[in-house]
Amino acid sequence: MSSSSSIAPPCITFIGGGNMCEAILSGLLKTGHPLTHVRVSEPTPQRQEYLRSTYKIDVFGDNNQAITGASGQVSTAPVDVVVLAVKPQVVGEVVRGIAQSLQQTQPLVISIVAGVAIKDFSRWIHHQEKQQGSATGGKRVPLVRMMPNTPALVGEGAAGMFADADVSQEQRMQTEYVVRNIAKEYFWVDTESGVDAVCAVSGSGPAYFFLVIEAMEKAGVAMGLDAEVAKRLAAQTALGAAKMVLTSEDDVATLRTKVTSPNGTTQAAIEKMIEVGVPQGIAQGVAACRERCSTLSEEFGKL
Secondary structure, three states: OOOOOOOOOOOOEEOOOOOOHHHHHHHHOOOOOOOEEEEEEEEOOHHHHHHHHHHHOOOEEEHHHHHOOOOOOOOOOOOOEEEEEEHHHHHHHHHHHHHHHHHHHEEEEEEOOOOOHHHHHHHHHHHHHHHHOOOOOOOOEEEEEEEOOOOHHHHEEEEEEEEOOOHHHHHHHHHHHHOOOOOEEEEEEEOOHHHHHHHHHHOHHHHHHHHHHHHHHHHHHHHOOOHHHHHHHHHHHHHHHOOOOOOOOOOOOHHHHHHHOOOOHHHHHHHHHHHHHHHHHHHHHHHHHHHHHHHHHHHOOOO
């Protein structure tokens, strides 16, 4: 995890006003980010009104107006950062629709869209420029791929980030300014394929733990515990174990050994889990997630 130096609050435009946008937005405003330096584009009128009334910011129905700040009442500052927070299935259409505004304003573009490669964002942004024969003289829009996860919604997120060659050091700091509002652990990766690995470990990772907690809850109920008691015991145990991993100087294997007394109850459980292939199943599941990330990138890149 990198350490951000103090920077002036950038003007940030969110394209897409869903849950992850709101998680970042609320975190920014809670830490003092000025209302004059944030705006959102959201197509749904009901959601627009909710965001506008809740956060007292400019919310647009038009993506390009949100980028330029045209007709804004709260924020008219020049945009520094555009956060793409739309569904992968529509991102190609959305980016092509704002390409001219991005070329004109030259903000840092941060994508939190899963499974879409930087090369495709670049192609969508600069497609018209190439058609007009001005690609050699046009300045490239800097791009960052960020992979957060859903615990960001409760302030316990993790994220990985990859920057293309056009991203400056200041823009890396701006990226960290954004991500630290939703992620307690965040890291730069050296290659874009590393984003797929981040997706496999932490992006999709909450679902793995939900599966484990669900299985523990069901086992507890089968042994006679109340369902709510079993759920809360399993969830708190997962939370406590995670905190021990993050705060202990011991590695994970050592922590596991320390709570596994020879011939005791925990050893009986661990041996059975190993026997039925739990560790191998988890490893294979993570690998399958990474592979799916790669295939999704190919699919969405064709949009």
